[in-house]
Amino acid sequence: MLEVKNLRKSFSGFVATNDVSLTAEKGKVTAVIGPNGAGKSTLFNLITGHLVPDAGEVLLEGRDITGIAPHRICKMGMARSFQRTNIFPNLTVYENLQAAFIAYGGQSLNMFGVARRQFRDKTEAMLESLALTDVAHMVAGEMSHGAQKQVELGIALAGDPTILLLDEPTAGMSAQETRESIELLDRIAKERGLTLLFTEHDMDVVFSISDKIAVLHQGRIIATGKPEDVRLDAEVRRVYLGGGKH
Amino acid sequence: MSERQSLLERIPWTLVLTLLAATVPFFASRYYIDLATYIAIFALFATSLNLLLGTTGLVPFGHAAYFGIGAYVCGLLMGELQVPFLLAFVLGGLGGALFAAIFGFFCVRLTKVYFSMLTLACAQIVWAICFKWNEVTGGEQGYPRVPMPDIPFLDWLPVHPRSLQMAKFYLVALALCAIGIYLLRRITLSPFGRILNSIRDNAERAQFIGIDVRRYQLYAFIIAGGFAGLAGGLFGVYKRGVFPDYAYWTKGAEVLIMSILGGINHFWGPTIGAAVLILLNGAVVSYTEYWPFVLGVILLVLLFAFPGGLLGGLETLWRRVKGRG
Numbered sequence: 001m002l003e004v005k006n007l008r009k010s011f012s013g014f015v016a017t018n019d020v021s022l023t024a025e026k027g028k029v030t031a032v033i034g035p036n037g038a039g040k041s042t043l044f045n046l047i048t049g050h051l052v053p054d055a056g057e058v059l060l061e062g063r064d065i066t067g068i069a070p071h072r073i074c075k076m077g078m079a080r081s082f083q084r085t086n087i088f089p090n091l092t093v094y095e096n097l098q099a100a101f102i103a104y105g106g107q108s109l110n111m112f113g114v115a116r117r118q119f120r121d122k123t124e125a126m127l128e129s130l131a132l133t134d135v136a137h138m139v140a141g142e143m144s145h146g147a148q149k150q151v152e153l154g155i156a157l158a159g160d161p162t163i164l165l166l167d168e169p170t171a172g173m174s175a176q177e178t179r180e181s182i183e184l185l186d187r188i189a190k191e192r193g194l195t196l197l198f199t200e201h202d203m204d205v206v207f208s209i210s211d212k213i214a215v216l217h218q219g220r221i222i223a224t225g226k227p228e229d230v231r232l233d234a235e236v237r238r239v240y241l242g243g244g245k246h
Numbered sequence: 247m248s249e250r251q252s253l254l255e256r257i258p259w260t261l262v263l264t265l266l267a268a269t270v271p272f273f274a275s276r277y278y279i280d281l282a283t284y285i286a287i288f289a290l291f292a293t294s295l296n297l298l299l300g301t302t303g304l305v306p307f308g309h310a311a312y313f314g315i316g317a318y319v320c321g322l323l324m325g326e327l328q329v330p331f332l333l334a335f336v337l338g339g340l341g342g343a344l345f346a347a348i349f350g351f352f353c354v355r356l357t358k359v360y361f362s363m364l365t366l367a368c369a370q371i372v373w374a375i376c377f378k379w380n381e382v383t384g385g386e387q388g389y390p391r392v393p394m395p396d397i398p399f400l401d402w403l404p405v406h407p408r409s410l411q412m413a414k415f416y417l418v419a420l421a422l423c424a425i426g427i428y429l430l431r432r433i434t435l436s437p438f439g440r441i442l443n444s445i446r447d448n449a450e451r452a453q454f455i456g457i458d459v460r461r462y463q464l465y466a467f468i469i470a471g472g473f474a475g476l477a478g479g480l481f482g483v484y485k486r487g488v489f490p491d492y493a494y495w496t497k498g499a500e501v502l503i504m505s506i507l508g509g510i511n512h513f514w515g516p517t518i519g520a521a522v523l524i525l526l527n528g529a530v531v532s533y534t535e536y537w538p539f540v541l542g543v544i545l546l547v548l549l550f551a552f553p554g555g556l557l558g559g560l561e562t563l564w565r566r567v568k569g570r571g
């Protein structure tokens with residue numbers, strides 16, 4: 001599905017991504033974990049075209065997408081959510097999702113239609129599936145952090161992606177919100193047969209939903225495998241999971 | 247609440263405001279017909295600016311360039327080549343759009359204040375050309391030989407014969423501006439307009455729903471330049487001459503002030519701002535020569551009291567009243 005080969009990126013001498021190779025298999029949930037500054041966000045930005053790698057390749061279903069602009073990559077079926085909440089804050093929740101459907105539905109250049117009447121059914125179905133129907137007409141930027149994350153997920157899903165990249169989907173959420181949004185993600189991923197690649201700091205979340213985990217440390221992958229294998233890996237325990245001293 | 251608002255939204259404002267404005271020549275003096283003509287033209291000019299400012303989130307300091315280009319193209323075509331008014335008017339708009347496409351191509355490559363400064367630089371280039379290219383533009387003296395169109399089909403108007411010429415042109419200008427504003431409104435409310443809103447709110451996110459942000463900003467820039475050109479064409483014909491200061495940056499600042507005064511988050515903000523500013527100017531100038539001082543004070547008070555402009559302030563007030571009732 002998604003294959004990253006020997007990816008490398010440095011910023012004025014500092015190597016943020018060092019020879020990273022990773023695959024995310026179709027329909028599976030892959031997590032990238034690692035301490036702050038390990039290079040998770042950089043890796044995501046390299047995959048989605050927000051950054052251009054110094055070396056290496058990114059393949060999406062066998063197609064080389066290295067260095068292609070984000071708006072093109074996203075038309076190939078990749079969607080992403082961002083670490084800090086990234087929605088359209090002055091639009092209502094409804095308008096947020098509708099804008100995404102307009103963009104994905106190829107209506108962006110339609111100057112004489114009426115935006116409000118576009119993709120109503122799809123927008124309403126998406127609101128329903130994200131449990132946002134009640135707050136549909138609230139200004140998105142004024143909602144709680146958790147709700148904004150749902151909106152962001154909705155925007156990402158509007159393109160009916162085959163692969164979804166989530167950068168810390170539960171960052172800044174309460175324990176309650178975290179549990180709810182993970183259940184939601186899990187359900188939606190299964191319903192749609194989505195391939196999920198995500199980073200996360202909450203280890204309970206990671207170990208509960210991942211099929212595969214890659215551990216990033218100082219720009220390198222130091223371990224990759226099934227959750228139970230990664231949990232027992234000596235180096236991972238030493239540098240990250242904090243179990244090394246026992 | 248949404249019921250009430252949708253009722254307000256259902257009123258065809260463009261038509262209502264146009265019909266109201268069309269009654270002016272039947273009861274008002276030449277002085278007010280003059281002000282009303284200014285208001286119509288600047289409402290279109292300011293609304294075109296707001297497609298960038300309020301809708302797309304770009305702050306152009308050089309929007310006067312396209313107003314000026316429209317004025318020169320329309321005026322010179324009519325004066326030198328005897329092109330009929332309506333055709334010259336449309337070509338003036340196309341001229342504005344064409345130059346907006348050329349300059350905009352570079353401007354949208356920069357963001358925020360750098361974008362603003364580059365639009366200003368482009369406007370100064372246009373102004374300098376108008377100012378210096380004596381053979382074509384008449385240079386510093388401008389080109390004062392733009393003919394007033396005859397408009398014989400409105401000769402039957404029941405107005406004072408002394409105001410007839412002004413009234414005829416006013417009604418034609420009003421109709422053309424209304425069409426322009428109506429088209430801008432359609433564009434603002436269209437799916438394309440929603441995409442511009444999403445760029446204004448969050449360009450990074452817009453990119454990742456598949457929007458080529460610069461390309462859409464350029465389209466908005468071209469459309470805004472085109473409508474500014476139309477407004478400029480009308481203004482040149484009304485003043486019977488075109489002069490370099492039409493393209494000077496202070497003209498662009500004037501419409502920026504109108505938009506902010508009226509409220510950039512409302513489609514009708516710039517129109518209201520244009521009306522208020524022009525009427526106030528007219529009133530204040532007859533009492534004191536310190537108009538810029540008065541304008542400064544008004545802006546200061548307004549920006550602190552109603553950060554969302556006049557319409558933004560009214561909306562807040564309206565919500566409060568309803569909240570109580």
